[in-house]
Amino acid sequence: MPKRNIIWFRRDLRISDHPALLEAIQTSDEIIALFILDSKLIQHSGSKRLAYLAASLRALDESLNNKLHVMVGEQVEVLQELMLRYGATSVHISTEYEPYGARRDERVEAAGIPLVRTGSPYAVAPGRVVKASDATPYKVYTPFYRAWRVHGWRKPAAKPKTINAITPKDTDRNFPDWKLPQGLSITPAGEKAALARWKIFQKNGLNNYNEGRNLAGIDGTSKLSAHLKWGEIHPRTLLAELGEDKDHDTFRKEIAWREFYADVLFNNPHTEKEYYAPRFAQMRYDAPGEKFEAWKSGKTGYPFVDAAMRQIVQEGWMHNRTRMVVASFLVKDLHLEWQLGADFFMEHLVDFDVASNAHGWQWTAGSGTDASPYYRVFNPIEQGKRFDADGAYTRKYVPELAHLSAGTIHEPWLHPDGYTHGYSQPIVDHATERLESLARLHEIKADKPQDPRA
DNA sequence: GGGACCTTTGT
DNA sequence: CAAAGGTCC
Numbered sequence: 055m056p057k058r059n060i061i062w063f064r065r066d067l068r069i070s071d072h073p074a075l076l077e078a079i080q081t082s083d084e085i086i087a088l089f090i091l092d093s094k095l096i097q098h099s100g101s102k103r104l105a106y107l108a109a110s111l112r113a114l115d116e117s118l119n120n121k122l123h124v125m126v127g128e129q130v131e132v133l134q135e136l137m138l139r140y141g142a143t144s145v146h147i148s149t150e151y152e153p154y155g156a157r158r159d160e161r162v163e164a165a166g167i168p169l170v171r172t173g174s175p176y177a178v179a180p181g182r183v184v185k186a187s188d189a190t191p192y193k194v195y196t197p198f199y200r201a202w203r204v205h206g207w208r209k210p211a212a213k214p215k216t217i218n219a220i221t222p223k224d225t226d227r228n229f230p231d232w233k234l235p236q237g238l239s240i241t242p243a244g245e246k247a248a249l250a251r252w253k254i255f256q257k258n259g260l261n262n263y264n265e266g267r268n269l270a271g272i273d274g275t276s277k278l279s280a281h282l283k284w285g286e287i288h289p290r291t292l293l294a295e296l297g298e299d300k301d302h303d304t305f306r307k308e309i310a311w312r313e314f315y316a317d318v319l320f321n322n323p324h325t326e327k328e329y330y331a332p333r334f335a336q337m338r339y340d341a342p343g344e345k346f347e348a349w350k351s352g353k354t355g356y357p358f359v360d361a362a363m364r365q366i367v368q369e370g371w372m373h374n375r376t377r378m379v380v381a382s383f384l385v386k387d388l389h390l391e392w393q394l395g396a397d398f399f400m401e402h403l404v405d406f407d408v409a410s411n412a413h414g415w416q417w418t419a420g421s422g423t424d425a426s427p428y429y430r431v432f433n434p435i436e437q438g439k440r441f442d443a444d445g446a447y448t449r450k451y452v453p454e455l456a457h458l459s460a461g462t463i464h465e466p467w468l469h470p471d472g473y474t475h476g477y478s479q480p481i482v483d484h485a486t487e488r489l490e491s492l493a494r495l496h497e498i499k500a501d502k503p504q505d506p507r508a
Numbered sequence: 509g510g511g512a513c514c515t516t517t518g519t
Numbered sequence: 520c521a522a523a524g525g526t527c528c
Binding site: 185186187192193194196197424427428429430499 | 521522523524525526527528
């Protein structure tokens with residue numbers, strides 16, 4: 055009887071630089087390539103992310119010469135059935151660290167499935183970078199970054215020369231047919247698309263990254279987030295080709311932010327949903343109502359905010375600069391809790407990553423690690439003028455403002471024709487709400503005596 | 509333990 | 520150039 059291993063793909067949908075796949079191959083005669091559709095994750099994913107996953111599974115299957123099993127059902131049952139049927143002795147995985155995935159794997163293991171963990175979605179696994187002084191985790195990014203670099207990471211793993219995989223039965227080829235709703239568009243999925251995008255970014259964006267990454271209207275960011283989220287490319291593959299100049303270092307720092315937030319969530323799993331700084335739970339917030347609806351539908355009357363909100367709904371992706379702008383607007387202009395925005399992002403983002411999302415939001419809200427200082431409130435108009443100076447980004451997503459030029463598109467109230475194409479009036483006055491936000495923050499200042507009833 | 513330091517700013 | 524307060528070494 056040949057020795058057989060299962061390779062259970064989850065968020066590592068690639069065959070290059072894949073240590074767990076290599077390990078599964080090297081310790082067996084044949085592998086069983088498997089993906090299990092997880093009803094819980096499907097429930098929490100919007101149509102765009104599901105369409106992306108469907109495409110990514112097709113791409114992975116192609117790389118595996120159509121040998122991918124796509125199964126529906128409870129993980130333990132599916133794994134037990136396949137192990138029995140094929141006489142497989144172990145299940146190889148890339149280690150997962152975020153709360154849901156880590157708990158799932160523990161549960162599977164507790165049910166008697168022999169999991170073999172090799173590698174992770176990170177260059178340095180969460181929990182590995184700690185302070186030299188007392189071996190506790192970092193809470194501030196920059197010292198983490200320095201220690202992360204000193205820690206270092208392995209070279210990319212080799213692409214397997216041959217993959218000897220069992221041919222699935224037809225009934226085990228349950229590829230989902232999740233379609234993208236009409237009128238929407240998402241980025242191409244799969245390992246080939248990821249590697250192609252990386253090449254394009256290296257050629258066109260990387261060498262001006264320090265400046266270009268902030269400009270919403272140009273293709274200045276890597277746009278690798280969805281590929282990284284689904285593991286179609288490993289961060290090590292990117293890091294291996296970076297140099298030491300300013301632009302390359304800035305990009306390396308963005309990769310390190312992803313690793314920092316994975317580490318913070320690993321060490322503080324409750325911060326997926328709760329305030330990292332607990333006193334922010336005591337702040338006065340407004341209840342979500344009409345203004346929240348306006349934010350979600352891109353009708354706040356603030357052009358840069360509305361452009362970004364329409365971008366995420368149409369494309370499942372939002373420029374990083376505008377992620378901060380719309381987050382600041384939700385929390386500090388509308389006085390709503392960050393979790394409302396984070397949940398909306400979870401529904402729409404193709405690249406949704408629980409750690410980066412929760413802590414990106416908390417940074418803006420002021421409640422996170424190394425958070426934005428409380429007095430720092432983004433000005434949505436000034437941000438638009440600075441980072442979408444010619445108005446191209448806003449014009450693209452807000453057709454009601456397309457007739458306005460660079461000079462007035464971020465302030466339609468300055469133009470006599472500003473509202474002639476149906477654009478919304480501002481739902482709040484930024485200057486007023488900024489002061490309101492500062493007042494509410496003052497109420498929870500650390501040096502204020504706590505309410506004894508609290 | 510004291511001093512340097514801290515992604516992404518506003519006016 | 521002003522704006523806390525915590526973290527790091």
